Amino acid sequence: MLLLLLACNGPSDPHSEDALTISSVAEMTAFCAKQTTTEGDLTIAAIDAVNLSALFCLESVGGTLSIIDNPLLETIDKLENLQLVSGEIYIADNPALQQISGLNAVSSSTAVTIARNDVLTALSGFTEITDVEDLVGIIDNASLETTTGLNSLTHAGRLSLYNNPALTDISGLSKLSTVAEDITITGNSSLAALKELAELLTVGKDLIISENASLSGLEGLEGLQTIGGDLSIHQNEALADLLGLQGLQTIAGDLSFYNNDALSTLDLSVSSIAGNLSITDNDALLDLSAWDGLTTVDGDLLLSGNDSLSALTGLGMLTEVGGDLVVREHETLTDISALEAITTITGSLQITDNTALSGAISILALVSVGEDLSICDNDAMTELPSFPALSSISGALTICEHDQLIDTTGFTNLQETGGPLSITDNTTLQTITGFEALQTISEDLIIQGNNSLASIAAFENLSQVDVVTIQENASLTTIDQFSTLQNIEKLKIQSNDALATMDAFAALNTLSDALLIRYNDALVDLDGLANISAIEGDCKITDNTVLTDATAQALVDLIGEENISGEIRIENNYPKGSKDTGLIGDTGDTGSGDDTGSPEDTN
Numbered sequence: 001m002l003l004l005l006l007a008c009n010g011p012s013d014p015h016s017e018d019a020l021t022i023s024s025v026a027e028m029t030a031f032c033a034k035q036t037t038t039e040g041d042l043t044i045a046a047i048d049a050v051n052l053s054a055l056f057c058l059e060s061v062g063g064t065l066s067i068i069d070n071p072l073l074e075t076i077d078k079l080e081n082l083q084l085v086s087g088e089i090y091i092a093d094n095p096a097l098q099q100i101s102g103l104n105a106v107s108s109s110t111a112v113t114i115a116r117n118d119v120l121t122a123l124s125g126f127t128e129i130t131d132v133e134d135l136v137g138i139i140d141n142a143s144l145e146t147t148t149g150l151n152s153l154t155h156a157g158r159l160s161l162y163n164n165p166a167l168t169d170i171s172g173l174s175k176l177s178t179v180a181e182d183i184t185i186t187g188n189s190s191l192a193a194l195k196e197l198a199e200l201l202t203v204g205k206d207l208i209i210s211e212n213a214s215l216s217g218l219e220g221l222e223g224l225q226t227i228g229g230d231l232s233i234h235q236n237e238a239l240a241d242l243l244g245l246q247g248l249q250t251i252a253g254d255l256s257f258y259n260n261d262a263l264s265t266l267d268l269s270v271s272s273i274a275g276n277l278s279i280t281d282n283d284a285l286l287d288l289s290a291w292d293g294l295t296t297v298d299g300d301l302l303l304s305g306n307d308s309l310s311a312l313t314g315l316g317m318l319t320e321v322g323g324d325l326v327v328r329e330h331e332t333l334t335d336i337s338a339l340e341a342i343t344t345i346t347g348s349l350q351i352t353d354n355t356a357l358s359g360a361i362s363i364l365a366l367v368s369v370g371e372d373l374s375i376c377d378n379d380a381m382t383e384l385p386s387f388p389a390l391s392s393i394s395g396a397l398t399i400c401e402h403d404q405l406i407d408t409t410g411f412t413n414l415q416e417t418g419g420p421l422s423i424t425d426n427t428t429l430q431t432i433t434g435f436e437a438l439q440t441i442s443e444d445l446i447i448q449g450n451n452s453l454a455s456i457a458a459f460e461n462l463s464q465v466d467v468v469t470i471q472e473n474a475s476l477t478t479i480d481q482f483s484t485l486q487n488i489e490k491l492k493i494q495s496n497d498a499l500a501t502m503d504a505f506a507a508l509n510t511l512s513d514a515l516l517i518r519y520n521d522a523l524v525d526l527d528g529l530a531n532i533s534a535i536e537g538d539c540k541i542t543d544n545t546v547l548t549d550a551t552a553q554a555l556v557d558l559i560g561e562e563n564i565s566g567e568i569r570i571e572n573n574y575p576k577g578s579k580d581t582g583l584i585g586d587t588g589d590t591g592s593g594d595d596t597g598s599p600e601d602t603n
Contacts, residue, residue: 018062023047028054038062041087045069052102053078060084067091076125077102085109088134089126092116100125100149111157113137114144123149123172132156138164147172154199156180163187171196180204182229189213194244195220205229206253213237216262218244229253230275236260240284242267251275254299257282264308265290272296276323281305288314288338298322300347304329311335323347324371330354336385337361346370348395351385353377359405362386371395372419379403384410384434394418396443402426408458409434416440425449432456441465448472456504457481467513471495477522479504489513490537497521502528514538514566517552521545526555535559538566542573549573 018040022028025048032055041063044052047070056078064087067076073094079102088111091100097117103125111134114123120141126149134157138147144164150172158181161167167188174196182205185194192214200221206229209215215236221244230253233239240262248268254275257266263282267290276299279285285306291314300323303312309330315338324347327336333354340363348371351357359381366387372395375384382404390411396419399408405426411434420443423432429450435458444467447456453473460481470479471494482504490513493502499520505528514537517526523544532555539559541552552570561568 019043021045022055025049025054028052031055032057036060036081041066043068046071047073050074050096051078052076055079056081058082061086063087065089068093070094071096073097075099075101079103080105082106087111088113090115095119104128108132111135111137112150113139114141115139116141117144118142120144121166122146126150127152130154134158135160137162138167140164142166145169151175154178158182158184160184161186161188161191164191165189167191169196170194173197175199178202178204182206182208184208185210185212187211188215191215192238193220194218197221198223200224201226203227203229206232208232209234209236211235212239215239218242221245222247224248226250227252230256232256234258234260237262239263241265254278256280269293272298274298276300276302278302279304279306283307285309288312291315292317294318296320296322300324300326302326306333307331309333312338315339316341319343319365321345321347324350326350326352327354328352331356333357335361336363340364342366344368344370348372348374350374351376351378355379357381359383359385362388363390364388366390367392369393369395372398374398374400377401381405384408386410386412388413391415392417396420396422398422398424400424400426403428405429406431407434408432411435412437414438416442418442420444420446422446422448423450426453428452430454432458435459436461438462439464443467444469451475454478455480460484466490467492469494474498483507486510487512490516492516493518493520495519496523500524502526505529506531508532510534510536512536515540517541517544517547519543520547523547524551526551529555530558532559534563536565538569539564540567540569542569542571544573547573548575 020038021043022031023046036057036059039062042061043066045068050072058079059081060083065085074096075098077099082103083105085106089109090113092115094117097120101124104127107128109129109132112132113135121143122145130152136156137160139160139162141164143166145166146169148171151174154175154177156179159179162184168190177199178201183203186208191212197220201223207227216238225247231251239260245268252274255273256278258280260282262284264284264286266288269290271293272295277297280302286308295317301321310332319341325345328350334356343365349369352374357378357380360383363385367389373393376398381402387410391413392415397417405428415437416439421441424446430452431454438459439461445465446469449472451474453476455478457480460483463484465488467490468488469492471492474497476496477498484507486507486509488511491511494516500522509531510533515535524546539556549570552573556568
């Protein structure tokens, strides 16, 4: 973005002290009649000539030389006496300019920008420039075919080859060895190779290679050893591999490879990545085998939308991810067992939207997840990945939206979560097991929308949770194993059409918020709640088709109305609409009130 702003706005203020603007042949002639140098910037704009021959006398510019907005100018070929430009050389927006050949005596400049010269085909006028402190920018030149003319350049502060659709030859950069900051090679649709960059050793900050439709390889970059910032290779339609980067030893920032439609392999071997690693939407990518030496990623690891990737082979040495690990949106991925050596994920772990992933693998070494763990919407998954060493998740655990998942075994050593545990909308899930070691859920337990779920038998050691919500599980008949749960905020049992009893909660003693038992069509008794001694909020037992109001009232009487701090509502249980139902203690209207609608009401 900085490069584009510079190219659009020009280099410096033409109205600054000592600045001079020349806009006609007469002004060029008058200049040469009295001087050969300028102390400050020189701008040549809107000139009424096809060349600058009238300015033949010019020997030095004390600031920036700008040749801009000259609709008639065809050549810059008569400035052979110009030897010194103390500032930038900025040549832009000259729609008729065909040739630059008159600057060959200039040996240095702080920056060189050639931008938006629509018919310019070659750069041949910079042959003595070896070192450019700031930007070398070749930007938006529609007809430019070659960078010849820069072939003495060995060092630049920044390099931008941006949006030159006819550019095929960058041999003018064949001596370039170091770039102090960024290199951007973007939007050059005819550029097929980078072989001319064979001398390049170091990039001080970012290297970006993107949107070059004809680029088929990176050969020529074999000498590149160090990138001080990010490496980003994206949207290069013909790029098949990364051959050419084998000499790369250090990448100090992020790596990203995305939307390279022909990229089938990532031929880059590194042992650690200081930033993020992002490999996304490379439709032809088959494997990651070249990454078999990678042990740590200090930032996020994102694998997403690589539709031909079937396995994560190559990541078998990876032990630590310092940010998030995300594996999502793959159509053919069936095997993630290469992640089995990972011990620590500092951020979140997300395994989502992988159409063919079955889940029959074990991530053996993972001990902790620093944020959330999500396993969702993997259409072919019949069983969850196994995490036999995982003892803690600092955030939420979410298992959701699977069409073939049968059970939840896989978390046999998990003892605590720092956020909610949600098991929702798994249409074929039949039983919830595998959480026998779980003791603490720092927020809510939510089991909802699992239409085939018949039993819950997994929480025998759970002693701490804020809210337990079990709702909209149409086939649920049995809830077992909440035998150590004594004190919670809220219990919501709603819209479980087949649930007959509440025996699992026999140890429950106090609720600091509410008890909600509603829309459970087969519920016949509340015996499992008989040990509740206090509810510090509402007690609502409504709309249970088989349960009688008398049974609900008996529970309230057992607890004692004086031990229920909020509203007590018993209504629309069996027999439906009976005149002896209503708010306990209410001497007025005994109608259904405002809480007989959807179970979405959680108050």
